Amino acid sequence: MKIAVCAPARSISQAGAARVAAFAALYYPGVELIVDPQVFALAGHFAGPDGLRAETFLKYANDPAIDAIWFGRGGYGSNRILDAVMPELTSAAYDKAYMGFSDMGFLLGALYARRIGRPIHGPMASNVSEASKGVSVGRALGWLVDGDRSALEPSLRGRPAAAFNLVILCSLIGTPWMPDLTDHVLYIEEVGEAYYRIDRLLFQMANATQLKGVAGVRLGAVTDVPAGDGEAEFGESLEGMMTRWCRDMGVPYLGRARIGHDADNMVVPFGIA
Amino acid sequence: MKIAVCAPARSISQAGAARVAAFAALYYPGVELIVDPQVFALAGHFAGPDGLRAETFLKYANDPAIDAIWFGRGGYGSNRILDAVMPELTSAAYDKAYMGFSDMGFLLGALYARRIGRPIHGPMASNVSEASKGVSVGRALGWLVDGDRSALEPSLRGRPAAAFNLVILCSLIGTPWMPDLTDHVLYIEEVGEAYYRIDRLLFQMANATQLKGVAGVRLGAVTDVPAGDGEAEFGESLEGMMTRWCRDMGVPYLGRARIGHDADNMVVPFGIA
Numbered sequence: 001m002k003i004a005v006c007a008p009a010r011s012i013s014q015a016g017a018a019r020v021a022a023f024a025a026l027y028y029p030g031v032e033l034i035v036d037p038q039v040f041a042l043a044g045h046f047a048g049p050d051g052l053r054a055e056t057f058l059k060y061a062n063d064p065a066i067d068a069i070w071f072g073r074g075g076y077g078s079n080r081i082l083d084a085v086m087p088e089l090t091s092a093a094y095d096k097a098y099m100g101f102s103d104m105g106f107l108l109g110a111l112y113a114r115r116i117g118r119p120i121h122g123p124m125a126s127n128v129s130e131a132s133k134g135v136s137v138g139r140a141l142g143w144l145v146d147g148d149r150s151a152l153e154p155s156l157r158g159r160p161a162a163a164f165n166l167v168i169l170c171s172l173i174g175t176p177w178m179p180d181l182t183d184h185v186l187y188i189e190e191v192g193e194a195y196y197r198i199d200r201l202l203f204q205m206a207n208a209t210q211l212k213g214v215a216g217v218r219l220g221a222v223t224d225v226p227a228g229d230g231e232a233e234f235g236e237s238l239e240g241m242m243t244r245w246c247r248d249m250g251v252p253y254l255g256r257a258r259i260g261h262d263a264d265n266m267v268v269p270f271g272i273a
Numbered sequence: 274m275k276i277a278v279c280a281p282a283r284s285i286s287q288a289g290a291a292r293v294a295a296f297a298a299l300y301y302p303g304v305e306l307i308v309d310p311q312v313f314a315l316a317g318h319f320a321g322p323d324g325l326r327a328e329t330f331l332k333y334a335n336d337p338a339i340d341a342i343w344f345g346r347g348g349y350g351s352n353r354i355l356d357a358v359m360p361e362l363t364s365a366a367y368d369k370a371y372m373g374f375s376d377m378g379f380l381l382g383a384l385y386a387r388r389i390g391r392p393i394h395g396p397m398a399s400n401v402s403e404a405s406k407g408v409s410v411g412r413a414l415g416w417l418v419d420g421d422r423s424a425l426e427p428s429l430r431g432r433p434a435a436a437f438n439l440v441i442l443c444s445l446i447g448t449p450w451m452p453d454l455t456d457h458v459l460y461i462e463e464v465g466e467a468y469y470r471i472d473r474l475l476f477q478m479a480n481a482t483q484l485k486g487v488a489g490v491r492l493g494a495v496t497d498v499p500a501g502d503g504e505a506e507f508g509e510s511l512e513g514m515m516t517r518w519c520r521d522m523g524v525p526y527l528g529r530a531r532i533g534h535d536a537d538n539m540v541v542p543f544g545i546a
Contacts, residue, residue: 043508045506079476108526173446174448174482175447197349200440204446207450
């Protein structure tokens with residue numbers, strides 16, 4: 001099995017790449033992990049210029065010998081290559097898995113909208129460097145390589161699902177890149193946002209015409225909330241916000257989920273797993 | 274002329290209210306400025322609970338004796354009363370001016386979408402406390418009371434216009450609260466956002482189906498960019514971002530404008546001034 005690692009947003013370190021290569025060699029010796037040098041490129045905020053990031057993604061997406069694209073890292077920037085890559089995807093791109101989360105939601109959402117390949121919300125190659133002791137990347141490869149169902153978010157239960165970072169979901173709203181999520185359970189998670197910003201994002205989710213048909217919403221981890229901008233200052237809990245906005249949205253709030261910017265980031269394949 | 278001050282988002286201070294009342298008494302003695310005590314209320318992040326903020330806005334909007342509602346302050350929260358207030362506005366609300374900016378863009382946009390009254394992007398009552406030495410509030414009252422055209426953003430020139438804080442504009446995208454801005458020049462401004470976030474917001478503006486018909490975009494002030502997240506780190510200037518995203522949007526980038534979170538915040542009436 002061949003898995004390619006590229007970085008459509010920010011770069012990863014040489015040390016991080018060496019660690020994930022070592023991990024794969026140790027536990028998945030049957031996997032050929034191809035880490036493209038583009039992941040180390042630097043251009044301002046990004047892992048190389050838009051053109052290089054687009055070209056690298058297309059090279060692997062359109063290669064029939066590659067079974068999966070495993071995104072290296074999020075950050076910001078994959079939205080800037082959508083225009084360049086989406087119209088250029090060929091048949092090889094359809095028979096392939098794409099795994100990542102956070103900023104990669106732009107690509108996962110746009111792929112799912114066009115029914116291209118198997119977009120999967122899950123840990124990325126750079127998550128090997130976390131305090132997760134290999135659990136995150138082991139889970140990602142467990143699903144990609146062996147279809148290990150213990151890697152899946154436990155509430156999936158055969159219902160159509162989609163998972164997004166909340167900021168990325170809201171950035172897709174009102175654009176043609178947003179997939180149709182009718183009858184899907186929508187999983188959201190957030191990192192580094194003040195409560196008042198989370199509430200504003202939930203307003204947009206709840207009022208989005210495109211999301212009127214979702215079957216329900218689940219909330220994953222909300223991590224790294226800036227000091228002084230949490231529940232105490234805002235005056236409302238996350239559960240309170242979710243309940244109120246889901247009521248306005250007219251869909252059930254289904255409770256918490258195990259996705260997010262932490263080691264407990266379980267796998268959520270788009271559609272039915 | 275009767276002008277009511279209410280606060281649909283965050284509260285203002287007693288000192289700020291006293292200052293703006295003194296300013297109006299000094300320079301606009303013919304104006305009866307009614308500062309509702311709701312502006313001092315506190316409930317978590319907000320100037321009182323959603324219900325009180327909605328009720329106070331409706332009380333003045335539906336009062337035929339009130340000529341204008343001058344919003345006290347932005348922050349966050351006016352989106353939370355849209356559902357409660359918009360369907361309750363009566364004929365008196367149509368014959369009235371509404372002035373504010375920043376978070377007040379939720380209300381201005383929703384009013385404009387429904388063709389209710391005269392929404393105006395301009396300084397707020399709490400802007401009396403700034404280093405602007407009264408210039409901001411003088412400009413706001415100059416337009417509201419005397420129709421003083423020197424208060425207007427100089428590029429307006431009789432073309433239909435609308436102005437928004439970029440985050441607020443993007444929060445309206447894909448929702449029924451977004452007005453139709455076909456053939457309007459769109460003015461945007463931002464405060465306190467990292468360059469990568471501004472770029473992400475511009476992506477959404479440029480890709481928004483609802484905004485495809487705008488006549489062009491102008492950029493106001495971009496203030497209080499967090500340290501370490503500006504042009505140097507991002508690798509692209511504001512002009513570069515505007516040019517690129519407006520090109521993708523298929524509309525002309527018309528250059529800079531005098532609106533924003535500073536003392537040079539000129540008045541932009543929605544529609545034709």
